[in-house]
Amino acid sequence: MRMRSLMRMRTSLRKTTRRTTMRTTMMRMRTNDDEDEDLALAEEDNEEDNDEDNDDEDEDEESLAEEDNEEDNDEDNDDEDEDLAEEDNEEDNDEDNEDNDEDNDDEDEDERRG
Secondary structure, eight states: OHHHHHHHHHHHHHHHHHHHHHHHHHHHHHHHHHHHHHHHHHHHHHHHHHHHHHHHHHHHHHHHHHHHHHHHHHHHHHHHHHHHHHHHHHHHHHHHHHHHHHHHHHHHHHHHHO
């Protein structure tokens, strides 16, 4: 009778050990799955963050390029305004010189008649 009892205990112990091993294995698998899922989510988040950072950098570069372009256009416009002002000044000087020449000619003529 004692032998049977020992055999039952041994069988029971084996079954318990198998169940415990299976439970432990299942828990590890779940833990690994959870870790894998966490890693996958972290990678996705990281990729999204990188994409957002790249988009922000692209927008910053575009803004800087637009600002540079605007500055270049402003400088070009200023240069054109200066050139036009110089031309107007030269034309005014030429006209003034012509008027002075005419006035001098008129004075000379008046003195000769005079």
